[in-house]
Amino acid sequence: MFCRLPLFCITILSFSIAANAQTTFEQKIPGTTVTISMTEIPAGNFLMGSPANEKNRKDNEGPQMQISLDAFAISTYEVSYEQYILFQDKNSEPEPTIDAISRPSPPYIDFTQGMGKQGGFPANSMSPYAALTFCKWLYEKTGVFYRLPTEAEWEYACRAGSTEMYPFGKNAKQLKEYAWFYDNSDDKYHEIGQLKPNAWGLYDMLGNVAEWTMDEYDDNYFTKISNNLNNPFIEPNNIRALHTVKGGSYQDEPETLRPAARLKQNPVWNRRNPQIPKSKWWNTDAPFVGFRIVKPLKQPNKEEANAFYDKHLKE
Numbered sequence: 135m136f137c138r139l140p141l142f143c144i145t146i147l148s149f150s151i152a153a154n155a156q157t158t159f160e161q162k163i164p165g166t167t168v169t170i171s172m173t174e175i176p177a178g179n180f181l182m183g184s185p186a187n188e189k190n191r192k193d194n195e196g197p198q199m200q201i202s203l204d205a206f207a208i209s210t211y212e213v214s215y216e217q218y219i220l221f222q223d224k225n226s227e228p229e230p231t232i233d234a235i236s237r238p239s240p241p242y243i244d245f246t247q248g249m250g251k252q253g254g255f256p257a258n259s260m261s262p263y264a265a266l267t268f269c270k271w272l273y274e275k276t277g278v279f280y281r282l283p284t285e286a287e288w289e290y291a292c293r294a295g296s297t298e299m300y301p302f303g304k305n306a307k308q309l310k311e312y313a314w315f316y317d318n319s320d321d322k323y324h325e326i327g328q329l330k331p332n333a334w335g336l337y338d339m340l341g342n343v344a345e346w347t348m349d350e351y352d353d354n355y356f357t358k359i360s361n362n363l364n365n366p367f368i369e370p371n372n373i374r375a376l377h378t379v380k381g382g383s384y385q386d387e388p389e390t391l392r393p394a395a396r397l398k399q400n401p402v403w404n405r406r407n408p409q410i411p412k413s414k415w416w417n418t419d420a421p422f423v424g425f426r427i428v429k430p431l432k433q434p435n436k437e438e439a440n441a442f443y444d445k446h447l448k449e
Contacts, residue, residue: 156334158210161429164275168217171210172429173335177203180290181297183356184394188299194353195394201286202364208283208291209426211256211326211337212345213268218257221271247322247421254325256338256424261404262346262377263447265425270443272427279439282348283428284367285355285396288380292340292393294333299392301332301339306388313341313391319384323421340391343424344383348446350375351398373449376401383422 157174179202184195249255260268262282269280283291298304302312310318312330319341327337339345350370352358355378359366370377376399382391389395403418434442 158335159207161272161276161278163217163220163272166220168220170213170217170272170427172207173210174207174431175205175287175291175334177205178290179203180293180295182286182289182394184392188392188394190389190392192395194355194396196356199356199360199363201290201359201366203286203290204365205431206283206287207429207431208287208336209428210331210335212343212424212426213257213265214326215251215255215257218260218268219251221268249322254327256323256326256343258323258343258421258424259418260423260425261418262348262399262425263373265346266348266443266446268425269427270447273439273443278429279433279442280427280429281442282346282425284365285347285349285378285380286359286366287428288345288347289393291334291336292332292381294336296333296393301393302330309340309388309391313338313382314384315341315382315386315388315391316384317388321385323384340381340393341386342384343422344379344381344386344397346423346425347378347380349378351378351396355396370446373447379423385422 159172159174160169161172162169179200181198182201183198184191185198186196266282269282272278272280292301294301296302300306300309300312302308309315312332314324314329323342326342329337331337332339348370349355349368352368355368358368379397379399380393380395382395390397403420403423433439
């Protein structure tokens with residue numbers, strides 16, 4: 135229920151093969167003790183959208199189309215406060231460094247709902263602009279290009295090979311094993327990674343906090359992408375564009391947590407400016423929305439990466 139540079143240093147910790155056969159690695163944030171777990175997702179094709187006979191299907195979820203995607207890595211968990219606060223609050227870095235990244239000032243509202251910013255809770259209430267700026271900050275730190283997932287990448291990663299209503303099948307009663315939602319959340323988000331992962335080892339893809347995508351929301355998404363089904367992406371026109379939100383949250387009913395479900399960013403979330411000094415681009419009144427990050431396995435060069443951030447973060 136949504137109401138809702140010198141030389142770069144690339145530090146990658148140990149590689150491992152998870153039980154689900156997906157390659158995982160840890161991206162260290164230089165100058166800190168913090169890492170971000172990443173899971174590699176293979177290139178492939180999948181049926182995106184909801185079949186016409188799927189229960190609770192909405193008009194904006196199809197018709198289903200065969201999508202082709204390049205390989206990428208996606209964060210195994212939703213970005214946590216421990217990771218995000220290093221970007222949000224420069225003084226939180228164990229070894230502060232000088233960088234040219236603009237950052238939000240801490241909000242005057244407690245978006246943690248009293249649970250605090252330690253203990254592995256998902257970061258929340260940032261705008262898509264702030265989430266993408268986190269990616270740019272991480273690029274400046276590591277030399278590795280990161281961004282938000284596209285709608286197609288997000289759904290592909292969430293489904294993990296499933297063609298059913300949920301990644302685990304059709305039985306909504308199993309949802310409580312994989313997701314925090316209205317029935318089991320006690321109306322709050324929970325620590326990341328506490329429930330079962332999907333078949334590709336990704337946690338909390340459904341429920342807990344919903345997640346930003348790179349795409350500008352469009353009711354006619356499937357019509358718009360029909361001429362380009364290879365790595366489809368509806369590019370936002372500017373930072374005021376309303377993005378697509380995926381995954382459902384701790385506030386939602388099971389039908390909102392289907393991989394095919396699509397939600398439009400609501401301008402009401404930005405009605406109040408929860409920050410001093412004022413800057414409506416950083417935070418939202420949306421404790422039910424967070425994000426995870428993507429690393430394309432085919433990395434852009436430095437010029438391409440900077441052009442991408444300049445284009446999508448230009449005010």
